[in-house]
Amino acid sequence: MNSASQIVIDALQETINNPVHSEEKIAVYFSSDYRQQVDGKHLNYDEFVKHMALLKTKTQRMTVSLLSIVAEGDTVFTHHQVNVEKSKGGNSLFEVLAHYRLSSDQIVSCQELTRMISGENGDRDLGSRR
Template identity: 40%
Template sequence: MQDSAIAVVRELFECALLRPELDENRLAKLVHPDYRQQADGRSLDYADFIKHLRHLKQTCSRVDLEILSWAEQGERVFTRHRVAADKRDGGRVSMLVIAEFRVQDGMVRACDELTHMLSGTTEDRDLGSRH
């Protein structure tokens, strides 16, 4: 039985954000090679997404994520989630994210998200898409 779309998105969050190391082999099973992401007006393809995650792992020592609400309709998942991170330089950043994921055949194919910085420095404003 194939996992629900929200289960795939939750697994992506776990793999991409919550684990201290980036498991690119596991990620390749969750994210389609043709992946496209729009994040605050920036476009990322699969390679850019991997660069973004590597950058997050280098910048942040710890990331917490809380799904505040979600809705699933077929292959589409909408989430409103809060991401808080401890930065390696001693800073802390917190973002509220509203995202639409498209999941097909057990893989995330696309994500369209808007982020709102709740706390952090001006330089952290683009942390949700920086790579």
């Protein structure tokens, strides 16, 4: 597996699967110049960190299941699912298609499409909620 793929896999495990919010771990994997577009919404690095912090307060656990990953050079594409166990009960399942770009062993951008497969209607924005 190429190192860009492993960086993305590690980032998903450390920032999503880990139930504890850690700005330090985010900083390991994501450039301070990071930009993300999720379902038409734009987040910069600080907004992404806040987004992840908010998700950790609303969820008990999030688990990524990687369905496929393809990498070439500094570009990585993933198709994965995220199972969300909410703090107040209930689950949601999301399908994610993501295109990552890396530079200097950090993720600098992500263009993502997120689709809720199951869950409450109010959870549809979890991929970009701020």
